Amino acid sequence: SQQGEEDPQALSIQEGENATMNCSYKTSINNLQWYRQNSGRGLVHLILIRSNEREKHSGRLRVTLDTSKKSSSLLITASRAADTASYFCATDAYGGFKTIFGAGTRLFVKA
Amino acid sequence: GAGVSQSPSNKVTEKGKDVELRCDPISGHTALYWYRQSLGQGLEFLIYFQGNSAPDKSGLPSDRFSAERTGGSVSTLTIQRTQQEDSAVYLCASSSTGTANSPLHFGNGTRLTVT
Structure with missing residues (x-):
């Protein structure tokens, strides 16, 4: 079963607007990560936030x-057209020894 | 440096055949993961290797699926007697420490199509 659930499932915005994606999870965690995936292939790590942190910035x-x-x-x-991708949250689960992903949010940024 | 390499990038096989998917992790990374992603879906955890510890196989969907990691480096995911529902992209990832405090580095996946 998935540990994280993203919301919304899909989001379409205009270039220049802000995009907000949410993730909910079920068990206690040590950290949470966000990844981006283009073209249904490999995921790219964006940012990691630890459980004792409340906010983190990167660009x-x-x-x-x-x-x-x-x-x-x-x-x-x-946002830029190049931000069009799927975004996934991921958490450690059940002791911190493996990373579990949510279902993702598909973001489409219109130029 | 070199990233995670997966081969083949695409594989088409007939139902009932066996397939082997290969993953070369980043050198020195102790942890290696296999995930499966069906079209438009999230990542389904399959198996996790950490150093010399026994692998966590809790995500393997059936006994037709197996994986090994030789010498703590290269990993092979084997699917026996493939079924059409096995069609998906199989993603491999490695991380440096093996805990969820270190980011995962993904390969580009193997797209498996079972006809």
Whole structure:
């Protein structure tokens, strides 16, 4: 079973707008990661946030983590057509020895 | 440096045949994962290797699936008597420490089509 669930499943926005994707998970975690996938092939790591962190930034990306609600959000500011991809959250599960992925959010940025 | 390499990139096989998928992880990475991704879906965990420890096989969907990792490096995922529902992209990833504190580095996957 999947540990993380992303919301929404799909998102379509105009270039320049901000995109927000949410992730909820079920068990306690040590950290949460976000990945991007283009063209249905390999995933690329974007950012990792630890359970004792509440917010983290990387370029146009901002990730928040609320462990009390077991949820995280990924914000992409000033989106570009090149941001079109699927975005997945991933968590350690059941002891931290493997990484489990959610179902992903498909983001489409219209030029 | 070299990333995670998977071969073949595409494989078409007839139902009932056996297939082997190969993964070359990043040198020195102790952890290696196999995932399966059906069209438009998320990643389904299959198996996890960490150093010399016994692998976590809890995600393998049936006994037709097996995997090994030789010498702590190259891994092979074998599917016996393939079925049409096995059609998917099989993704391999490695990480440096083997805990979920280190990012996963993915290969580009093997797209398996069972006809």
